[in-house]
Amino acid sequence: NAGVTQTPKFRILKIGQSMTLQCTQDMNHNYMYWYRQDPGMGLKLIYYSVGAGITDKGEVPNGYNVSRSTTEDFPLRLELAAPSQTSVYFCASIRGGGASTYNEQFFGPGTRLTVL
Template sequence: NAGVTQTPKFRILKIGQSMTLQCTQDMNHNYMYWYRQDPGMGLKLIYYSVGAGITDKGEVPNGYNVSRSTTEDFPLRLELAAPSQTSVYFCASSYSSQRQANYGYTFGSGTRLTVV
């Protein structure tokens, strides 16, 4: 079991460039999330998904897009990168059922993105 895998681990982008952050999980979790963490700060929710084909905005969705075509994958797309998007991005997954509302999140190791 690899858990939650994120690629790449590091990336430097120029202003205006685009990129996709990859996230995949092998735990058959139905919920997946993207958070960003600015230096010394907490985690802010960007987008989340409750299952394949279903996504919704979190607290800070502007400048990002997501898709969820399979249970395993939840890529995050940055269009027209800006310096304000310099951050560490974490993907997470969890399982939820009718029996128990939620379980703990499993986080990926993160992608450190710098926009210059």
């Protein structure tokens, strides 16, 4: 299993440009999450999904959109990029339910995004 993969690893955007951060997991996990991590800070939840076709907002959703058409993929769309969106973005997944009560969260390697 590759686990959680994210592309690209790095990206520089100009103000006003748009892009999609890709996230794929091959563990058949139901739950997927997008976080942003600003320098020297913890992770803040942007959006999450509890299954294909179901998404919901986290703490900091403004300026972002998501979709979940398949179990495996959970892309994050940035529309009209702003310098405040300069951050490292992490995708994560959890199997959810079942006998595994702790449900470990698996993280992707992150995408470093700079908006100039």
